[in-house]
Amino acid sequence: MDEIIIVENGENVIDVVWDGFITCLKIKKPIAFDKYEYCTEKDSAKQFWLNYDHEKIDDIYNFDEILIYGNNEEIKKEIYSFLNIFLSGRYEVKLENWILSKFELHKDYHRIQNTTNFCYNYENYRKVEEPHNVMFTIPYSDISFERVKFYKELIEKGIRPKIITIICLDVVFILDGHHKYLAYMLANVPAAVISIKKKEDDSEEAMLDLFLNCQFMMSDEEKKYFISEQPFLCDDVSDKALRYNIEFDKYLLEFYGGISSCVFRLILKSILSDKEEEKDWGLKKLAIVGNRDFENEVIFLDKILEDGMISISSERMNSKEQFESHIKALLSNTTYRYFD
Incomplete structure (x- = not known):
């Protein structure tokens, strides 16, 4: 055989x-x-x-x-x-x-x-x-x-x-x-x-199945990787999309310190999208972070340098006002918009 x-x-x-x-x-x-x-x-x-x-x-x-x-x-x-x-x-x-x-x-x-x-x-x-x-x-x-x-x-x-x-x-x-x-x-x-x-199946659906089925065995870093690499799923009402977004929201509510750069950039990328459903999806995710307790929690975001470049270091957010101002600066930054 x-x-x-x-x-x-x-x-x-x-x-x-x-x-x-x-x-x-x-x-x-x-x-x-x-x-x-x-x-x-x-x-x-x-x-x-x-x-x-x-x-x-x-x-x-x-x-x-x-x-x-x-x-x-x-x-x-x-x-x-x-x-x-x-x-x-x-x-x-x-x-x-x-x-x-x-x-x-x-x-x-x-x-x-x-x-x-x-x-x-x-x-x-x-x-x-x-x-x-x-x-x-x-x-x-x-x-x-x-x-x-x-x-x-x-x-x-x-x-x-x-x-x-x-x-x-x-x-x-x-x-x-x-x-x-x-x-x-x-x-x-x-x-x-x-x-x-x-035979190999590297479709997005197969990868999503792996994440949803095996997340209980994954480290926090592996979960961040899967979350950031998945499609937006913002206009999908399937059970898989729901479960994916639940895990995404859970990460945004619970991460400590610096948010994963790849996750953060996925959110900002969606906000900058021409598609309204993607933009709304990104704004909802950003709002979860924006409602965190900045005074009592340690939260760092990508830092913009004086020349407009993005630093490999991060800047601590001490208030919601500072967070909103920082996001506005990032979204208007040309370098960041196309930074991959």
Whole structure:
């Protein structure tokens, strides 16, 4: 099996989204969250989170017997059916034999206090073209070693139970087959893997879905990035637009110190727009900041220098009057209007 399968009316139970920094796997809800922390020429440190509060694949779609004993035609037919619970899109599906020693397995997540999330910090030092980090999507503590032994004995008899994975860049999420994966490792036999890879979807809607679904796992800086990079959504009355604007307003009400420059410039850009709905949207957002308690809160805005240029430093706003005067100066500043 090596083909492209088009899912036209997917149920959106399973999906994987990547925005350039964050990879998120969801099974009805976000369950796995992988992001780059920093990159150098030598290595890349990453952070992985696992949300244990989700339904297992077996509870949603159970075809264990066919994955163990089915022939290629039976498995192919079942995979076609299985993909219907994915988000609509194009998927590359392959049946491959993986030499597991070439992959880096990550399974020993530790619990974060008072949450159902697990996390794991790891670094990839391998100098290969396509490094693959294989991620457990269940806690290792849930593994039954009796089940691992069962699969190992089958493998040693010549049976090749299939593992199902979904791949995004260098991250391999195990959808089904954690026990099989360990059994193949113990048997030192190449693993039979059905790899599913979603063809890239970098649409604004996909990025918005990632933000709305995964914000509970994001840092404040990552939220600022998503908020500032999204379209205005000022004339959209959809549920997504509503949720996006709620998060935007929440940020404007709660940020401490300097407002994110990219967020602030998005607001001013909309105010300067020729479209009335965008202008109104920006004015409403600006009003939220303007109603903050300047005397008792620390709020900094971009600073204008004497030559009209914008400084990389900021100026503290001590009153609403100073805030309004500052905004007026920024909006009339030619340099700022076209500063990107």
